[in-house]
Amino acid sequence: MSISGPKIIRAVVLITVIGAAGVLALVPEARQRALSWIEGNGEDGAVIVLYGNVDIRELELAFRQAGRVDSMAFDEGDTVKAGSVMAELDAATYRDALAAAEAAVRQSQAELDKLVAGNRPEEIAQAEALVRQTEATLRNADRDYERKLQLFGSKTVSEGAVDAAQAARDEARALLAARWESLALLNDGARKEDIAAAEAALAAAEARLAQAKTALSDTKLSTPSDAVVLSRIREPGSMVAAGSAVYSLSLRDPVYIRAYAGEKELGRLAPGTSVEIRTDSSDHVYDGQIGFVSPRAEFTPKSVETTDLRTDLVYRLRIVVQGDDTGLYQGMPVTVRVRSSAAGN
Numbered sequence: 001m002s003i004s005g006p007k008i009i010r011a012v013v014l015i016t017v018i019g020a021a022g023v024l025a026l027v028p029e030a031r032q033r034a035l036s037w038i039e040g041n042g043e044d045g046a047v048i049v050l051y052g053n054v055d056i057r058e059l060e061l062a063f064r065q066a067g068r069v070d071s072m073a074f075d076e077g078d079t080v081k082a083g084s085v086m087a088e089l090d091a092a093t094y095r096d097a098l099a100a101a102e103a104a105v106r107q108s109q110a111e112l113d114k115l116v117a118g119n120r121p122e123e124i125a126q127a128e129a130l131v132r133q134t135e136a137t138l139r140n141a142d143r144d145y146e147r148k149l150q151l152f153g154s155k156t157v158s159e160g161a162v163d164a165a166q167a168a169r170d171e172a173r174a175l176l177a178a179r180w181e182s183l184a185l186l187n188d189g190a191r192k193e194d195i196a197a198a199e200a201a202l203a204a205a206e207a208r209l210a211q212a213k214t215a216l217s218d219t220k221l222s223t224p225s226d227a228v229v230l231s232r233i234r235e236p237g238s239m240v241a242a243g244s245a246v247y248s249l250s251l252r253d254p255v256y257i258r259a260y261a262g263e264k265e266l267g268r269l270a271p272g273t274s275v276e277i278r279t280d281s282s283d284h285v286y287d288g289q290i291g292f293v294s295p296r297a298e299f300t301p302k303s304v305e306t307t308d309l310r311t312d313l314v315y316r317l318r319i320v321v322q323g324d325d326t327g328l329y330q331g332m333p334v335t336v337r338v339r340s341s342a343a344g345n
Contacts, residue, residue: 052259118189
């Protein structure tokens with residue numbers, strides 16, 4: 001039994017229609033909604049669609065001091081708040097260094113106080129007594145010299161006796177002058193240069209004390225911002241050098257999107273422009289705002305370009321996600337939509 005040509009044509013058309021309907025039925029509903037979201041409904045005009053990724057923002061925490069790890073407070077996957085103490089070093093040696101620095105400051109302060117206060121009243125009184133004693137000795141030496149000088153005129157004493165009396169008198173005068181100078185020095189107190197040197201020594205001791213306090217505080221490792229622990233690199237008991245990473249953290253606040261735009265679109269993507277963001281994993285739409293537009297292209301242009309080649313340049317955008325961002329993970333690909341009205345078109 002033969003089938004005519006027209007019947008064959010009708011059968012092929014029918015099969016094609018049924019197949020097309022089946023293919024459309026197999027397209028996921030989420031895929032259809034995503035395509036509709038990207039293309040726009042035409043009511044608010046055309047949209048600018050950009051593609052990018054959630055920025056990877058990681059931080060490696062390390063001690064500024066070397067030592068033995070005493071404790072680790074968090075594990076991988078834990079959420080930490082800014083200021084949380086993540087780990088601590090054995091601080092015994094740093095506490096000892098701090099105690100020594102504090103003692104050195106007290107010693108330097110005492111030396112300076114002694115110089116500023118001057119000599120004790122008892123020392124000055126002792127010097128004054130020595131002056132009075134030497135004055136009496138000089139008076140006695142003067143009288144003895146005068147007597148022997150008179151006796152020498154009457155040939156009662158020898159010339160040698162007169163010379164000895166004169167020497168004793170001169171010695172007493174010199175000793176009195178020296179003791180007057182000593183008394184003046186005691187009354188004047190320390191030299192300005194000695195006080196300045198003591199002040200400098202105190203300042204140096206205080207600087208060493210500040211360093212010791214900083215070193216002791218550095219035995220506690222704190223996180224500078226809210227984050228999620230990516231990896232715990234060390235364990236208690238480990239010896240670490242200064243700058244050796246202990247934790248690796250993922251920063252989530254704020255969340256940045258890194259996207260790229262062509263030169264033709266660049267004029268409509270000013271900082272502050274509001275955008276909508278979607279991922280392939282859900283239908284949730286995130287709100288964002290363009291925060292930064294790179295002033296240069298991502299590649300070095302050719303030295304000679306045609307008008308068409310110039311439009312192939314791309315520029316990096318940083319988009320700040322606003323509000324709820326719990327569904328955005330670092331490195332995740334995203335689609336960014338900017339309405340032409342929002343872009344100022």
